[in-house]
Amino acid sequence: MFVIAKRDDGQECQTFALDGGARPESLFVFINTHQNIRWDIRRLPALPKSRKHLHQILEDLPDDDPQWWDKARADYFIKQLSRKHEVLSKLMIGQNAFSYATAFRRVRNGKSMAELRTDGIAGCLRTPRGGSGRQILFKAGQGKYKVRLLTPRECARLQGVPESYIIDVPINQALFGFGDAVCVPAIEWIVKHYLTPVAWEIASKKTEPLLLG
Numbered sequence: 001m002f003v004i005a006k007r008d009d010g011q012e013c014q015t016f017a018l019d020g021g022a023r024p025e026s027l028f029v030f031i032n033t034h035q036n037i038r039w040d041i042r043r044l045p046a047l048p049k050s051r052k053h054l055h056q057i058l059e060d061l062p063d064d065d066p067q068w069w070d071k072a073r074a075d076y077f078i079k080q081l082s083r084k085h086e087v088l089s090k091l092m093i094g095q096n097a098f099s100y101a102t103a104f105r106r107v108r109n110g111k112s113m114a115e116l117r118t119d120g121i122a123g124c125l126r127t128p129r130g131g132s133g134r135q136i137l138f139k140a141g142q143g144k145y146k147v148r149l150l151t152p153r154e155c156a157r158l159q160g161v162p163e164s165y166i167i168d169v170p171i172n173q174a175l176f177g178f179g180d181a182v183c184v185p186a187i188e189w190i191v192k193h194y195l196t197p198v199a200w201e202i203a204s205k206k207t208e209p210l211l212l213g
Contacts, residue, residue: 001027002190006040006198009205013040021047044193053120055100057157058137067148074147077136080105080114088116089140098141102150105136122150122158125179134175152178160184 015038017023017031022044031039061067069077081089085103092099101116102123116138117123123135135155139146150158152167152174160183167174 004194004198006202008038009202013038014043015039015041017041018043042194042198048189050121054102054122055120057122057154058100059151059153061148061151063146067151069147074145077103077114077138077147078145080112082108082113082115085114085116088118089138089145092118092138092140093143093145095141098139101138101140103136103138125150125155125158125181149175155179158183160186 015035017028017039018041019028023031031037031041068074078086078089088101092101099118100120101118103114103116104123105112105114107113114136125135135150137148137150137154152171155175155178156165156167157163159178159181161178169177
């Protein structure tokens with residue numbers, strides 16, 4: 001979530017949230033139930049539809065690539081799944097075609113648990129500090145499954161970094177750089193539809209030239 005503030009110029013503001021996909025329901029409700037805050041809500045266009053799913057950003061690593069975990073480590077991952085997510089994993093394993101899910105390890109009731117996301121969307125990319133922050137890839141189908149971490153290139157693609165960008169640092173450093181970062185296309189959308197219009201409106205009200213960064 002991005003919260004943007006500007007100096008109050010005393011002008012009349014739109015204080016109630018407007019419908020639109022750019023503001024999730026929880027934020028929509030918060031704004032409209034906290035009118036003690038001086039909001040200046042702007043009308044935003046519909047968000048662009050996602051054009052890619054998880055499988056489209058994955059590197060095609062052979063089964064013997066060392067980045068895939070060995071059987072013992074993969075089996076341990078399966079044992080960490082909650083009952084609900086264990087059922088999901090078995091459904092994926094039983095399919096005729098391979099499918100993919102991402103996973104995080106989280107502490108639930110004092111115990112490390114793994115949770116799958118199977119909707120074709122990757123979860124939040126975090127930094128690799130404290131191993132639970134690394135996003136895991138689960139590949140399953142035809143009675144088999146494999147497990148590994150997302151690669152730096154896959155993380156770069158999720159963040160909208162072009163293929164021409166050279167990643168020439170150790171994996172942990174690369175994951176630290178892409179984790180907890182901002183997605184380039186998302187920031188471009190915010191700049192185009194929010195920040196730039198606000199900046200020009202502020203500049204147009206000034207009698208002196210305003211340098212815009």
